[in-house]
Amino acid sequence: MKEELRILVQAQYPLIYLVTSEEERAEQAIATIAQTKPQRRVFIWTVTHGIVEYGQPRSTTQHNTVSPEAAVEWVIRQKEPGIYVLKDLHPFVDSPAVTRWLRDAIASFKESQKTIILMSPVQQVPVELEKEVVVLDYPLPTMTELNQVLSQHLDQVRSRRITTEVREKLLKAALGLTRDEADRVYRKAQVTTGRLTETEVDIVLSEKKQLIRRNGILEFIEEDETLDAVGGLEELKRWLKQRSNAFTERAREYGLPQPKGMLILGVPGCGKSLIAKTTSRLWGLPLLRLDMGRVYDGSTVGKSEANLRNALKTAESISPAILFIDEIDKAFAGGAGSADSDGGTSSRIFGSFLTWMQEKQSPVFVMATANRVERLPGEFLRKGRFDEIFFVDLPTTEERQEIFRIHLSKRRPDITHFDLGQLAKVCDGFSGAEIEQALIAAMYDAFAKGRDFNQLDIIAAVKATLPLSKTMSEQVTALRDWARQRARPAASSFAEYMQMES
Ligand SMILES: Nc1ncnc2c1ncn2[C@@H]1O[C@H](COP(=O)(O)OP(=O)(O)OP(=O)(O)O)[C@@H](O)[C@H]1O
Ligand SMILES: [Mg+2]
Missing domain, CATH: 3.40.50.300 (P-loop containing nucleotide triphosphate hydrolases)
Structure with a gap:
């Protein structure tokens, strides 16, 4: 990935969009790339400090470059080769002036060894720039990088002598996190028990689950x-x-x-x-x-x-x-x-x-x-x-019996007084969910009458239910016909049925 970024910079791509929340890691990578020939200076823009040269104190900020428009204008005026990192420009890209300045910059960069890198945790490319920009996802840290983080923490708890196996487990548990996040979960594990051993793997894992929950698209x-x-x-x-x-x-x-x-x-x-x-x-x-x-x-x-x-x-x-x-x-x-x-x-x-x-x-x-x-x-x-x-498919009679057994057992410790065979027979065409619902309906009914529910309550609830296979019989039949040709049956009885047919 760093290699890809290097190639893009050297090939004089004018505008690169780097999607990452790990600014420090990415900046270090960019600084390294800038060292290779032809050497370039690296400037960083933020809305808080304007343009500052990488590695220089904030007081060395270029005057009047806090506004994104002014910053890009400043970049255009530079003569030397350079990499200009604009951090978190995304809230501003909707502004027509900012987009236009960026396009002007790209046009002026021809043959000039200058590259603008938009660095931001979210990808937000205005339509006007879609054709000009290359989007790169900065990858999460590798095991090797995480190992550096872990080693620092191991030094602190003086338990450098953990086995390779435990080390690997601790690393694997943090895979998928950014460097900072990994740092935080190791610290939390370390603070909780004062150690970093096999026992702490679970702490790291549960912290990771928390972090993934927050991302909103994946859910544990x-x-x-x-x-x-x-x-x-x-x-x-x-x-x-x-x-x-x-x-x-x-x-x-x-x-x-x-x-x-x-x-x-x-x-x-x-x-x-x-x-x-x-x-x-x-x-x-x-x-x-x-x-x-x-x-x-x-x-x-x-x-x-x-x-x-x-x-x-x-x-x-x-x-x-x-x-x-x-x-x-x-x-x-x-x-x-x-x-x-x-x-x-x-x-x-x-x-x-x-x-x-x-x-x-x-x-x-x-x-x-x-x-x-x-x-x-x-x-x-x-x-x-x-x-x-x-x-x-819809459950067969035997399967319905089984489903009744499962759901009844969940709710009552002893179910011997129920005739499962009869229950299965009366709910022909029911899905598992409908069986469960009928059971719950029967329970409500009996509960309202102040007694426990019985066989007859369930039968009454079943009779009162119109299953989907009846109300939507055409769709169900079509689905079955389609699946018979193309999919493997999940229930063995259907498999036997197919064998009989062929
Ligand atoms: N074969 C089964 N055995 C036991 N319970 C079942 C069975 N099928 C359905 N149920 C009950 O019905 C509920 C709903 O089933 P589930 O959500 O798995 O259906 P689904 O096939 O995913 O339906 P949909 O297509 O509507 O998403 C289950 O949580 C379970 O309680
Ligand atoms: Mg479902």
Whole structure:
């Protein structure tokens, strides 16, 4: 990345947008680049101090350069080769004068060894400059850089003699953080217990979770339920269990490729989200939910893409991890076709996502769910994109029995007086969610009457419910027909049924 920046500067790119919140690290990198031939001076602009030469005291500020317009004008007047870093210009780029001055500057830079670098934690490029600017994401610190930070803290607690293994764990726990953030979490761990050992890894990890929560697009999900909370879907469960150790070193040595991801299609309320969440427990990997709704940000060109890139970068830095994208059909609705409705943002996002899926080397397992297949772009479903596409159908009679057992057991310690077989029979066409809702309705009913609920209450609630498979029978039938051709059934009974058919 530093190399890329160096090349751009040497190739006399006039305007580079460096997206980073780590000013110090980035400035150091720029200063190093400025040392290589031809040597350049580095000037930094901030709205508080105007233009100051890098490494010089603030008192040496160039006069009257506090306003962004004046600063860029000053830059244009410079004759020598130079790198001009404008920090946090983004709130000003909406001003027509600032944008125009920048364009004037670019035009005047021809053959002049001058480069403006816009450095800011958010990417905000005005349309007028889109064609002229190169956007670079300054990457998060590597293990080596984090190691420097950690070493300083280890010196302070005089525990330099930790094993390489523990050191690696402490480093891995901080991966995905900026240098300053890593510094802070190590300090917190150190202050909490006065040490930095294996025990402190958890403190570092939980601090990291806090920091990721704040970024708003990715969310750590903690799921207490296990796979046992899911009724039926035996095929899908078997597939997942088989891959429990897929991200271990042992699996790599065996020669197995890393699983890429799975797509779970299906009828609403049949446990798609539930099974995705419980997989995290099964595999012992952190579950990160990517909220596609929050990725979209129409405020400036490129903001949505930057959001997605950042989120994926963070997910990779925490890997091995599961990246959970619920209702992906809503996010990528239309895909390539929706160019006119939102200026092409969703199709560009979709493109970036596919490329990332294709190229990713890091062990991030994508778990996506969808229930409107017709909205999913075809490229998505192509073989090889996901390891497997599962179809979750309405539960069979046996599966419904199982779902009743699970939800009744959650609410009452003894359920022997319920006839599960009968309950399963009366709710033909119900989804798992509808079964749960009927049960809750029955409980309310009995609760209001001041007694415990029984078999008949549940049957009455079931009778009073019109399931989705009836109200939306056409959609459900269409989905089933579609999935039969293209997806693997999540329940074994459907698999047997397919075998019978063929
Ligand atoms: N197979 C199942 N076993 C046990 N509970 C289930 C099952 N299916 C659904 N449920 C219950 O219904 C709730 C909703 O299910 P879930 O959110 O997983 O459905 P979904 O398939 O993701 O639906 P949607 O397509 O509407 O997002 C679950 O939290 C669970 O309590
Ligand atoms: Mg869901």
